[in-house]
Amino acid sequence: MKHLVLGIMAAALLLVTQVALAIAVPNTDYDIMIEDVELRPGVEVDLHVEVYVNEDAPCQGRTFLAVHGFAHTAATWEPFIEALFDNNPTGPVVCRVAALNLLGRGDSSLPTGLTYGELLLDDHATALLATLDGLRQRGVRPTSLISHSQGSILVQMAQQRLIDSGTNLRRRFRIRNVIMLTSVLPAELPWAFSDSGAGEGVVAAFLTNDPVLGQVIDIPDAAFPGLFFADLMGNVVSGAPTPAQVGNLGYNAPEPLNASLQLVGAAPFSRPSIDRRIFAPQRGTRLFMATFEQDVLFPPAENTELYKYLTGDNRLRRLAVVEGPETVHDLHVSDPEGLLEDIADDIDI
Template identity: 45%
Template sequence: MALLTGCADISGDSTVEARKGGSPIELDIGADGTPGFLLEDVELRPGVTVDLFVNVFGHLDPRGQAKNCQFAVHGGVFAAASWRPYADALGEDACVLVTDMPVRGNSGLPEGALFGDLDLFDYVTALEEVLGRLHQRKIRPRTILGHSMGGTLVQMLQQRLVDDGSSLRKRFGIRDAILVASDLPADVPWALGDSGDLSGLLQAFAVDEPGLGQLFEIPVALWPAFYFTDRDNNVVPGALTPEEIEAGGFNALGEPLRAIHQLNGTGPFTARPSADADLFEKGTRLRAIAYEEDIYVQLAESETLYRHLTGDSASHCFVPVLGPDAVHVLQFSNPQALVVAIADSDDCHY
């Protein structure tokens, strides 16, 4: 799964010529020059819409083979470009599709509500709508990945579909889900989240942005301290500088403060989002990638999450990544390590 094959090059005129007599796939070009799909008027809730851009990192197959692409979900205060280093590390035949959530990267401002009014349910609706529109274009990835908050969104999407009598497999044909340093649902104990310490931290970085509403913003100058430090509070080898983070477009202005409170069960929310036990018991195989030096989620907590979601008490598809640089954003600083972790677990089953 890690090394994808059979993809056609993206041409300069934003059209991918299909092989074996297929039809070309026409692509839009984002503001930063990345090819992809501009999906207009995605409805997040009644009366609230937004234009979302699905970035294509790597090469996109002809329509009949687009299932070889991976669909990735970025984390909170990140942008779609945060998955670009991973796509690059996969090699020249990689195909990774990543949607910029509102007000970052190549996506737009919501209409009908302030950005700060959005919550995680709106983001889940966005993902459901994007996957549906890609299916209409015969682009049907079989793998979904979610990093950090993106892992929570993958869980929430599966939960919504299951509650409706469907699933990621039944609705979208997704056979593999990979959680990467995922945040934890209410059903799994979380030392940091359950301590109550996050409330003050979130409020310390709450900003009222004119025209956008209340946001949670982490100044890029503080990213090394937030994301590239180990459990002993040391900046790890390979950490990116603030200048490199901005140049890569990895960061977003911020997230709706409401959504971040919801993610952490703080502010107006009394609990984090829930995920049923055995949510990925069958249909879509789940793997959980966790990092030894992650200061937000401990290895044991990630393993408990995996067991909760799969019912696999032997942790066959739980993948700990060890090493002094294995921090929450290892996909930025050492993306090859994530590629290897996923490839080495490709034959796991439960």
């Protein structure tokens, strides 16, 4: 009799828990604000996360955190997320993607205590770690990070900071996988776009003095497709958004001058320094990387060396080199379905 009562109580508790979870977890897209995040002493921001929910498979598991690239916003993830929810050829169904709006874009606030233009990549990395903390406090526990371009170096910086403090992404946040869709290279590796001075040239070309933001890199909507959707011959690919769509969809955002100089290693800054093998197997988080044949910013040869540097995997088991005439830097926006199909054999999302 005692065992019967205990069994009934356990079943009832399980049912109540399932009902509570069903009520607590929204089955449509929603927003999260993480407020009063301290970047430095006396400098605070509020962070905005857009949570996209797979309405055909809402759940608490299989949640990703997405980190966008330079001059981009969380909105640039929408085409990829829609394709991922519709059909994920790389692995199981993904339930949610939480897309972070980095500082000063979306509903993420400007910093207190200094101008937006004075922010560094280090501040973005602090914001990323604070987002992981804030999401967990709100019951959103990503098991994978997916990043693009500048977002990928921020993930590396976050992992480096955690390792330096005696932990890592797996131990601290239970992050099992990191998927980098191209990546900025750290100071330890050659990067032709930076080393040639081309990166500093882009910074100078779009430098703007804004009365509110301070000194920023502000790329006009008209120039956005040519920078991020052009092939090696300078042709904008067929799936690229028009300048009007870039503005209407909220894809474009100014970048702080200091963070931009740090990104390309222009004076007075150096590119971020990252240790070798921060994603080696003993760290507990698997690194997958995709690199694109027609990417004018990060050629596959450079990102291949980065993958080996970060993992120690010279067999390139989790590296996908995506080839084709339209495999440009922002392939996740211009052809997300094609990207997912091309990486399915090498990357488990």
